[in-house]
Structure formats: structure tokens, C-alpha cells
Amino acid sequence: MSEPKDNWQKLARLARQAPQPSAAEVPFGFATRVAARWASSESPAPSAWEVWEQFSLRGLMLASVLVVAVAFTSYDLATPGWTQAYTMADAVVDPIFEE
Amino acid sequence: MGEQPGLDVAVCLARVRERDEDAARALVEHLYPLVIKIVRAHLPRRLDEEDLAQEIFMKVFANTAQYRGEVPFEHWVSRVAVSTCLDRLRAQKRRPEWRWADLSEGEAEVLDAVLHNEAEPHPSHAADAGELVSKLMQTLSPEDQLVIRLLDLEERSVAEIAAQTGWSQTLVKVRAFRARRKLRKQLEELEQQKRHE
Numbered sequence: 001m002s003e004p005k006d007n008w009q010k011l012a013r014l015a016r017q018a019p020q021p022s023a024a025e026v027p028f029g030f031a032t033r034v035a036a037r038w039a040s041s042e043s044p045a046p047s048a049w050e051v052w053e054q055f056s057l058r059g060l061m062l063a064s065v066l067v068v069a070v071a072f073t074s075y076d077l078a079t080p081g082w083t084q085a086y087t088m089a090d091a092v093v094d095p096i097f098e099e
Numbered sequence: 100m101g102e103q104p105g106l107d108v109a110v111c112l113a114r115v116r117e118r119d120e121d122a123a124r125a126l127v128e129h130l131y132p133l134v135i136k137i138v139r140a141h142l143p144r145r146l147d148e149e150d151l152a153q154e155i156f157m158k159v160f161a162n163t164a165q166y167r168g169e170v171p172f173e174h175w176v177s178r179v180a181v182s183t184c185l186d187r188l189r190a191q192k193r194r195p196e197w198r199w200a201d202l203s204e205g206e207a208e209v210l211d212a213v214l215h216n217e218a219e220p221h222p223s224h225a226a227d228a229g230e231l232v233s234k235l236m237q238t239l240s241p242e243d244q245l246v247i248r249l250l251d252l253e254e255r256s257v258a259e260i261a262a263q264t265g266w267s268q269t270l271v272k273v274r275a276f277r278a279r280r281k282l283r284k285q286l287e288e289l290e291q292q293k294r295h296e
Contacts, residue, residue, distance in 0.1 A: 007213055008282045008286060010219065011213045011228055011286070012251040012252060013219070014213070014224060015231070015252060016225075017228075018225040018228060018229030019225070024131060026127070026128050030127070030152075031128045031131070032124055034123070034127045034156045035120045035121075035123035035124040035127060036120065038120075038123055038156070038157060038160045038161075039120040
């Protein structure tokens with residue numbers, strides 16, 4: 001055991017016998033402090049799926065509003081048959097009222 | 100306060116995921132002995148152990164979603180604790196270089212006994228040996244310090260160290276071999292310095 005290469009193991013064997021620190025007691029208030037700090041921290045960042053889901057819902061709502069608006073403003077163009085019938089009826093009714 | 104033997108970790112963890120503060124407190128009390136043992140073993144110089152333990156718990160809570168239950172929760176927490184300690188050790192880039200004159204009287208006596216006595220040094224020198232070993236290990240890289248502490252001081256098996264660090268068993272052995280070689284070289288250099296005094 002006198003070879004230089006064994007000196008480290010000899011020292012380590014002795015160091016292993018060194019007195020260990022006292023048993024680990026949770027310091028007073030430590031758990032409460034940690035839990036409170038964690039609770040007051042921001043919510044975890046949303047996952048990629050959650051971001052996509054939120055974005056999709058907003059997109060869907062916007063698209064629905066646009067569809068309703070477009071349908072409302074271009075109703076005449078979308079229903080030419082009804083408009084023509086209305087125009088014909090108008091042409092018949094107007095002279096009656098004019099008399 | 101202290102470890103809670105009756106704590107149902109799975110239930111507690113589920114409540115933590117729902118951001119239950121009481122469950123978080125119970126989990127801290129349950130895991131504290133495990134975490135503080137790792138912190139004390141790897142504590143970087145000039146760093147408060149309570150601050151480091153708190154940082155580890157914050158990481159654990161922030162990443163509970165990543166725990167899939169493949170290993171016991173305590174093993175997963177150990178790995179978080181070890182990696183946090185390694186990060187802090189890496190942040191301390193400067194490593195000391197010890198000379199014989201830097202050793203305390205007790206440390207010098209122990210080293211002298213280790214280097215020159217055939218017999219094992221007396222156990223009454225154990226505390227000084229512990230201090231000397233801590234000093235010598237500060238000169239190693241954080242990864243080497245971790246391996247040597249677990250293998251030579253805590254007498255863990257290579258398989259256990261591989262499980263705790265996520266390294267392969269071959270890597271653990273290679274690191275241990277190189278770290279021990281550096282430590283032996285340091286001992287030789289200290290001995291040479293003493294001769295030249």
C-alpha cells in the first residue's frame with residue numbers, strides 16, 4: 001500500500017470516516033416559504049398545443065363574424081332570383097299606387 | 100417537521116400539478132432530507148445551502164409535468180438536484196490551486212501520514228482528511244468532482260451513479276479513472292513542494 005498510486009484511496013478511506021453533518025431537519029418556515037414562492041410565481045408557460053388551440057379558436061370566431069358580415073352586405077348578389085321577382089312585383093304594383 | 104413516512108407522493112404530486120400550495124409544502128418537507136444531502140455533498144464554495152435547496156425545489160415544481168412516473172419520484176428529484184448543483188459548480192469557472200503552504204496544520208499532518216506511513220492513519224484524523232479531500236476536489240471539473248464524491252466517498256456503485264447522472268457506465272468509469280489520476284498527481288506535487296521547503 002506504499003505505492004504512490006494508492007495514496008488517494010488511502011486518503012479517501014480516512015475521509016469516509018469523517019463525522020457526517022447532523023440529520024437534515026427542515027429549517028423552520030422553509031417549506032412554507034418555498035411553497036408560497038412557487039404559488040406566487042407565474043403559471044407555467046402554455047404548451048405549443050394550447051397556444052395553437054387558442055389561436056385557432058380566435059381565428060374561427062373572426063372567420064364567423066366575417067362570413068356573417070359578407071353574407072349581410074352581399075345578400076342581393078347571393079339571391080338574384082328573389083331580387084328579380086321583387087323587381088317584377090314592384091313593376092306591377094307601382095302603377096296601381098300611381099293611379 | 101421532517102420526512103413524512105405516510106405521505107402519498109403520487110396524490111401529493113397530482114395536487115401540486117393543480118397548483119395546491121399545501122401539497123407543495125408537504126412535498127418539500129418530505130423531500131428535504133434527500134435534497135439537502137445532495138446539496139451538502141456538492142455544494143459549490145461560497146453558496147448558501149438553503150438557497151440552493153430552494154432553487155432545486157422551484158425547478159422540481161416548475162417541471163412536474165415532465166415527470167412521467169417511469170422512475171420513483173425521489174430518483175427524478177435526485178437527478179434534478181444533481182444537475183442543478185453541477186450547473187452551479189460550472190458557473191464557478193475558477194478552480195483553486197493548492198500548495199503545501201495553503202494546508203492547515205491538521206491537513207498537512209494527515210497528508211504527511213498518508214504519504215509516508217505504511218499503516219492506515221488514525222481515525223482521529225478523519226475530519227482533517229475530509230477537509231483535505233474537499234480542497235483537492237475543488238481543483239477538479241464539476242463532473243469529476245461528482246463522480247469521485249459518489250464513487251470514492253459515498254461508495255456508490257457505477258450503476259447507481261449512471262442512473263443518477265444519466266451518463267453511461269463507461270463514461271462514469273472513464274471519468275473516475277481520469278479524476279483519480281489527477282488527484283494522485285496533485286498529491287505527488289504537494290509532496291514535492293514539501294520536500295523543497
